[in-house]
Amino acid sequence: MIRKKTLKNGVRILLEDIPSVRSVSIGIWVGTGTRFENNTNNGISHFIEHMLFKGTETRTARDIAEAFDKIGGQVNAFTSKETTCYYAKVMDRDAHFAVNVLADMFFNSKFEKQDMEKEKQVIGEEIKMYEDTPDDLVHDLLNAVSFNHHPLGFPILGTRETLAGFNPDELRRYMRSHYTPDHVVISVAGHADEGIVQEIETLFSDFASVQSAERSAVPSFNPGKIARKKETEQAHICLGFSGYSNHDRELAPLMVMNNVLGGGMSSRLFQEIREERGLAYSVFSFHSSFKDSGLLTIYGGTGADQIDDLGKALLDTIHRFVDQGISVAELESSKAQINGSLIFGLESTNGRMGRNAKNELVLGKERSIDETVALIDAVTIDDVQKTAQHVFEQPYSCSIVSPSGKMPVTL
Known part of the structure; x- marks a missing residue:
């Protein structure tokens, strides 16, 4: 059975307890992705996803990586056309620790300019890799022509031009308008109980509810x-x-x-x-x-x-x-x-x-x-x-x- 709790600010918490396993998977899902971008900030959802691993007020990027390595856990993230997800899989005894690290990344990432410039280079290489992989490139081209200038047709990675223009203030503005409580679902599955829900509630109950950005228009198919x-x-x-x-x-x-x-x-x-x-x-x-x-x-x-x-x-x-x-x-x-x-x-x-x-x-x-x-x-x-x-x-x-x-x- 899946238990659901909605906090006063709109954050939804899902718990599926599976007593027969010894692991727990935790995901912070945000209802935003490439389709909510525009021509000037294309790639910002994916860029923010990368930057949340680059350090908080109390943890460096290395600290975040070592935090999960030391407990034998896994941490990762991905960006899609309509969602962004930050997730971890750990042993059941480490679930509360994992939730705290993920919440720290989610709320307290620093977006240091020097880290951003370095990550622009990293994602620039990722873009080159896709362009050098023709069976990936041909799919990106199909999306672009099929959705005809609608953001659903934009590349998830963005472009070299949009990437170059990102700065800390722009990332924070985007998060304020898209990383809003009503768009956040925290999903837990594995050997866990109500205690993890209480922990998440403590960490996310002060998450301020602000007006969300307007959602993008319905796309029309283009046979180009x-x-x-x-x-x-x-x-x-x-x-x-x-x-x-x-x-x-x-x-x-x-x-x-x-x-x-x-x-x-x-x-x-x-x-x-x-x-x-x-x-x-x-x-x-x-x-x-x-x-x-x-x-x-x-x-x-x-x-x-x-x-x-x-x-x-x-x-x-x-x-x-x-x-x-x-x-x-x-x-x-x-x-x-x-x-x-x-x-x-x-x-x-x-x-x-x-x-x-x-x-x-x-x-x-x-x-x-x-x-x-x-x-x-x-x-x-x-x-x-x-x-x-x-x-x-x-x-x-x-x-x-x-x-x-x-x-x-x-x-």
Whole structure:
């Protein structure tokens, strides 16, 4: 059972006690990310995430790292399009200590100018790494063209230009307007009890409630195309289709459809593009859901001289998928794969902590694993067919990274 407590300032605390384990996972989740940025501060969410590890009034960056190493724990963070998370996994006896360190980072980070300049260099190298990785770059380009200047299409890392402009005051202003109590969920899963909730309440009850920044507008899908010239051995293709939000009823059929199309080694894309035609080593599809939109992505990489063939093969596979539908065997296999993945995630305290937090941030409520499995199990062949027709009969977006930098004639 998941227990929830909402503090007077709006901070939500979730606790799932799992007596059979000896670890505890703790996550401070903030409902802000790239989609809440603009052209001038793109990358600030990710930059703040890095800076919270660079020292507080009482701990240096080394102190923070050693604090978790000395107890055999793990600490990390990530930034996504709509959330930022700071999390730790420790032995149950160290849970209170971990919460105190995370809270210190959250409230008391110093944002020293010299540390910021050093971190700009670090993230600058991270940007270069992505630009040197064509199968990452092609996905960033697809997001950019599909969301057409909306922040959902911005790169999470930001750009060299925006990165250069960050200063301590700007980071503090952004945190004041986006790191607000009503956007914070603290999720705990593992061998823990109400004592940890009381500890969190003590640490976060004085968190001042201020007016949150305005949320960004609903994006519209843009069926555009973009090609980038890059000296690579392979050509990389991404196709994008307008998908569904986290709240859409059609999300479950789309998950089943996507898994049949490109979710694994038995999928249509893998079997037809790789196994039968030998056109690609890596070919797959996946769906990204946001609070008010979604994007279905299909990816394939092939030799530069075969890019036209791969483009045609991808579209042929999609057209056959829509025309022929799926079999009962494919339907049941897809459901089993999705449900298995969901259930396997419950075996990790990190997985449970993250699932509970995301349900609270996205849905505003608990959704049990049984409810989720029931939604998947209820999907029919007809549901998948209707979803495929709706998704694939709309115009698509396309991104290319290749030595020629030219769009394939087949796309």
